[in-house]
Amino acid sequence: MRVLIVEDEEFLADAIRARLEMDAIASDIVGDGDAALFAVEVNDYDVVLLDRDIPGTHGDDVCRALAADPEGPAVLMLTAAGRLDDKIAGLELGADDYLAKPFEFPELIARLRALNRRQFSTHPPVLERHGVRLDPFRREVTCQGRYVALTRKEFSVLELLLRAGGGVVSAETILEKAWDENANPFTQTVKVTISTLRRKLGDPGIITTVSGAGYAIR
Structure with missing residues (x-):
């Protein structure tokens, strides 16, 4: 999953990003509404964590613009206003x-994952294919019943491949979804991560390289 954090309080934005990284969630940070709209145009985000009161284009207008795109990212609005009428107004946008705010990080993570799960409503919360079982909420992976210890990035890549349901996922898509905007597009990181995943999952190998296209679990 990849999240755009739209928050002008730098300390809070950095804290959120650090917490998301602990849960294998890639994220980028922008501090105003104009930068948020631009970032969504050039990157493929699953969820936008949107502070309502931000400089530039107001958070309400950013929300309206994102909601107008049926194929756009989900929006989790974040604000200091906690009254019922404020919540209703945000949802109506x-x-x-x-x-x-203030909020607990476990609740934030749970809400982000719930929104991301809606984007893949045809898939069960726990992903299983060819003996590999991945639980996004417990961050556990087993292969043929054997527990497999993965790094955050390895977990993210495996989750992307499993969610594809056997379809091919390009190296560019993996890099975009599992890393952040600072990732080098010419890096061998994806190739190395796939190689490590294959080794950890063991035989029979289920991650297939599709020449010129990417990777798939088949």
Whole structure:
């Protein structure tokens, strides 16, 4: 999953990003509404964590613009306003969910994962294919019943491949979804991560390289 954090409080934005990284969630940070709209145009985000009161284009207008795109990312609106009428107003703007400050990080993570799961409503919360079982909420992976210890990035890549349901996922898509905007597009990181995943999952190998296209679990 890849999240765009739209928050002008730098300390809070950095804290959120650090916590998301602990849960294998890639994220980018922008501090105003104009930068948020631009970032969504050039990157493929699953969820936008949107502070309502931000400089530039107001958070309400950013939310309206994102909600107008049926194929756009989900929006989790974040604001200091916690009154019921404020929550209703945010949802009426098109936000998919609403979280008032201050909040607990476990709740934020749970809401982000719930929104991302809606994007893949045809898939069960626990992903299983060819003996590999991945639980996104417990961050556990087993292969043929054997526990497999993965790094955060390895977990993210495996989750992408499993969610594809046997379809091919390009190296560019993996890099975009599992890393952040600072990732070098010419890096061998994806190739190395796939190689490590194959070794950890063991035989029979289920991650297939599709020449010129990417990777798939088949």
